[in-house]
Amino acid sequence: MIRNIVVVVLLFTSLAFMGQRSSSSPYSYFGIGDEFTANTVEQSSMGGIGVAFSHYKYLNFTNPAAYGNLRYTTYGFGLLNNDLTIKTGDDKQSSTSTSLSYIALAFPIGKSAGFSFGLQPISTVGYSLSNSSQDADGNTTEISLFEGNGGVNRFHAAFGIKVYKGLSLGIEGDYNFGNIENSITNQIADVSLATKYREKTEIDGLSLKIGAQYEHKLKNNLIVNAGASVKLGNDIDVKGESLTYSLTLTNTGGEFVRDTLADQNGDKLTAIDGAFKLPINTIIGVGVGELDKWYAGVEYENQDAITTSGLLANTNGAYRYGSSNRISLGGFYLPKINSISSYWNRVTYRAGFSYKNTGLLVDGSGNNSNFTDIKDFGISFGLGIPLKQLSTVNMGFEFGKRGTTDNNLIEENYFNFRLSLSLTDNWFVKRKID
DSSP states (O other): OHHHHHHHHHHHHHHHHHTSOOOOOGGGGSTTOEEOOOOOHHHHTTTTOOSSOOOSSOOOSSOGGGGGGOOSEEEEEEEEEEEEEEEETTEEEEEEEEEEEEEEEEEEETTTEEEEEEEEEEEEEEEEEEEEEEOTTSOEEEEEEEEEEEEEEEEEEEEEEEEETTEEEEEEEEEEEEEEEEEEEEEETTOSOEEEEEEEEEEEEEEEEEEEEEEEEOTTSOEEEEEEEEEOOEEEEEEEEEEEEEEEEOTTSOEEEEEEEOOTTSOSSEEEEEEEEEOOEEEEEEEEEETTTEEEEEEEEEEOOOEEEEGGGGSOTTEEEOOEEEEEEEEEEOSOTTOSSOGGGGSEEEEEEEEEEEEEEEEOSSSSOOEEEEEEEEEEEEEEEEOSTTOEEEEEEEEEEEEOSGGGOOEEEEEEEEEEEEEEEOOSOOOSOO
């Protein structure tokens, strides 16, 4: 009963967090925003690996085939706190944001299958940038303010099953949904009215992932794992409208709207209708370890360039997409799972690193001809602190750098603290004593 109450509380708490800004990154300006990797806290603490790894009580957002080994019902709830320092030339600025990482439930079906579903953000928009121009005397002649908020979430459902000895197969379906608002406010010196361009869009789309895992036990208690997942190509539809209007700005940042401006056709609202076309995403990995003792693995992810269609095809002059790839290495060590003499021997210690070419290319020159790859490197570690029975509190720490100050761009140094509660229980078991 207590566990059911906890799950209900976590569900309503997660809905509250869905409405909060969860990014302060200027790179969230591009595309559908600052994209999250779909990992649990346990996976993130190991550099993001998970395609080859499966366990009888852990969630796995990388490979649905892992649920073929699930033996316990697991509730998962994760939070992310992001401390971000932005550097451009000699200037620095820091910010902090907190957001929901995921809420999910997984349970076994018989002795050789498992099912999971949950809610998780996949991208977020949350930026506020300003740009000013000065004359020869250093007086400000023009100020532009760029702001955005919103994001995209996914509801996912996954099924995995053992089909032959150590071979498991899985399938996952996602429904992606969300909304994003972007605006540009421009004020020219000695002009009484400012102008603002604002666009609001709604986003939705479906996606499908298939996965496979193979596990082979050696004579010396070692277990060798291999895994692969393929997310099929899909479209994320973007629909909405934009408008431009004049306004008066107050000293406290307030707005008094004066008039909505019409375009050359006399329309005050302009329809936005397009799509991001996501190509096939492939992840492969291998690992070796001993059950509930230690594990080490490596995985590689690759995806071709994202393309756009409809009206979106003409709106990305300042950026474009190239192929993306990632390599991650990580693992865990558990001294003694049933230790009586030392509590810390029952703690799981995790570590890893990840290097990623995000696939985003940004032009900092302003002439749409000099594009720079945005890359990301992170080092992570974490703890799995045992509670009663098989439940755990998981903490993850990640230090990393994204972007560069070259080509008039922005370098981000980040520290991510992740926290999750993993409640593990038995379902569908007949009680011997009422």
